[in-house]
Amino acid sequence: MIGGWYKEWQQGRRFIIKVEPGEKIREKLIAFAKETGVKNAVVVSAVGSVLNVHYRGIKTGAKRPITPPRMHQHEAKGPFELLGLEGNLICNENGEVDSHLHIMLAKSSGEVIGGHLFEAEVFASCELLLTEMLVEGIERHASKSGGTQTIFIDEEV
Amino acid sequence: MIGGWYKEWQQGRRFIIKVEPGEKIREKLIAFAKETGVKNAVVVSAVGSVLNVHYRGIKTGAKRPITPPRMHQHEAKGPFELLGLEGNLICNENGEVDSHLHIMLAKSSGEVIGGHLFEAEVFASCELLLTEMLVEGIERHASKSGGTQTIFIDEEV
């Protein structure tokens, strides 16, 4: 398994991205990747506010693989403070940029909610900092045992 | 709008900062920026514990722009585990370093609370990792439509 569970990458370009009120974060990140030619990247930081957030959690006690009946989907109206957006852009087996993002949101009461992000709309502002990853031999595709899309790292020869 | 919604930046210096018990995190970050000459930076990581946290949320159902009656301010005594500090330092229109930080805190029960940070005092320790951003044509100032201070990116000519 040497080389199959971790891999070194090089830093490429660094970007600051401003997503405007009414725009959708995931849609915008994919549009950004297409315009700039970024293939793989990591979200270093994200702050702002969002509304109409569609995300999911895993049902308590669920078994692997994660199938739709084992997930709980949420539609949250907000607006919310955007406390964090954690994740990456990695190409899938068709060479298309695919995002894996988890979101953290603060309610008016201060309580924090979040999960695996499907989509969120920007409320007042969204400031994203992103670093391009230069790397070969990594792609995201479906894991049969896990049930989700996840990273696969080629073994070194 | 080409060039106006994202911009490339270069990495400058990287720092590890230790904020001591009783010190205030935002105050200390601004003091740090003055002492080192850092103009723009991103918080890469922050762990530790805090108390006397002043932060805000956005009221559910609020409209833009975010005005004080549409926010909910919180004063939380703690102490809390500091789970994350997400955000950046970007100069404002007067060339002064201004911070935009969102905080995530764990209560004794394990519940997580957080929001837009005004100030927090360090309890037992605070370990911050920060990367300086070298970039021109970016500043933070008030957004009339959003109601908040946010980043503006000059359009490329």
Place this chain on the structure above:
Amino acid sequence: MIGGWYKEWQQGRRFIIKVEPGEKIREKLIAFAKETGVKNAVVVSAVGSVLNVHYRGIKTGAKRPITPPRMHQHEAKGPFELLGLEGNLICNENGEVDSHLHIMLAKSSGEVIGGHLFEAEVFASCELLLTEMLVEGIERHASKSGGTQTIFIDEEV
């Protein structure tokens, strides 16, 4: 105290690490550090899902130093979406790599819980991005006043 509260570091190698279902995240990070010779590092991003999470919070109203009776330990079964893993690997006074990690988890309901991480097992996947820190004169050891293991930065001569 000049030089004692912050220090510049250089970036070393960057890694993507995939922790497999059933493996333990902290154990795996320490094994990774041994295999690659990484002495100090920062977690830039972590997404995935976990179960059997052992973590702690600080009791409300607790005084310094943080002693075991002033903490609240939690064992959470899950599985949970892993929303974030914030923290660093820094060598202790014996030159052994020691981790300081805080975790954020989403319950099925969307509520977020978290705290200072002891250990967590990967459920379906875990994608970690890590940057090696090249730095001298920093180590983690026990703080008498704080009660916890924290970073100490040598003063510049």
